[in-house]
Amino acid sequence: MNRTLGLVIVLLVILGVAIYINAQRQAGADWKDGTYVARSEPDERGWFGEIEIQIKDGKITSVNYEELNQQGNRKGPDYPYPAGPGSHDDYEQRLISSQDPEEVEAISGATQTRDRFVDAAKKALQKAEEGDQSRPPAIEPPPPVQEPGQMGAGWRDGTYTARTEFDDYGYYGEIELVISDGRITEVRYDEKDREGNPKGDNYPYPQGPESEDRYEEQLLETQDPEKVEVITGATQTWERFKEVAKEALGQASGEDMNNQGQMQTG
Structure with a gap:
């Protein structure tokens, strides 16, 4: 009897703490009414997120988010990876619904956009706590930096493909890159079995196939396979992705035209 009573008390305490934490979140951390603007840190190519949040009666009532470069140009329909700017409206609505940047869930293909959105939103809400409008x-544009051996010089326009060898389980990675005006504009990467079937929902380690869109996005953002950062739980996918990306870009620069990858133009 005493053991049952003790368990009930513990559960009630946990429930009370959860209700308190939720109430604190809903309270908006004592945000002051007004309009607050903040920016994320610029990435290595100079793009940053800028957010405008309106607080009324202590709650987020309006959110406007966009991404710009340090020359003031906005990401629009001509941006080579449209999933990024295409996600802005959804992220705005998710923040209004959740009232908490950390509760804004990532959209497939726009993970880095989500990171910048959350960064800017947190800074704006910090200003809201202080009433700083x-x-x-x-942001001053950084001086150009030319890295030794930096990839991207002399890529020829076209479509380039490459693939890895089969691994111990009979899977291989395959990439298709599109180069336009000397830049990577499209990336498609899949890992397939010997029959050419992509890893799907039934694959026992879903982090691998789930990471593919994010690795594609990173390569479009960075334009350099060596700057694609590993995702927890998808290290082998990351290694295969980098391997085929570098091979395909070697073809684009004319360094490796005799391997199994191919180039198409026109």
């Missing part, structure tokens, strides 16, 4: 200062 000032706008952020202009």
Whole structure:
């Protein structure tokens, strides 16, 4: 009897703490009414997120988010990876619904956009706690940096494909890159079995196939396989992705035209 009573008390305490935490979140951390603007840190190519959040009666009532470069150009329909700017409206609505940047779930193909969105939203809400409605200062463009051996010089326009060898389980990675105006504009990567069937929902380690879209997005953002960061639980996929990406880009630069990858033009 005493053991049952003790268990009930513990459960009630846990429930009470959960209700308190939820109430604190709903309270909006004592946000002051007003309009607050903040920016994320710029990425290595100078793109940053800028957010405008309106607080009314202590709650987020309106969110406007966009991504710009340091020359003031906005990502639009001509951006080579449209999933990024195409996700802005959804992220805005998710923040209004959740009232918490950390509760904004990532959209497939727009993970890095989500990271910048959350960064900017947290900064704006910090200003809301302080009642600071000032706008952020202009971001000065960084001086150009030419890295030794940097990829991208001399890529020829066209479509390039490459694939890995079969692994111990009979799977291989295959990539198709599109180069336009000397830049990577499209990336398609899949891991397939010997019959050419992609890994799908039934694959026992879903982190692998789930990471493919994010690795594609990173390569489009960075334009360099060596700057594609590993995703937890998908290290082998990352290694295969980098291997075939470098091979395909070697073809694009004319360094490796005799391997199993191929180039198409026109």
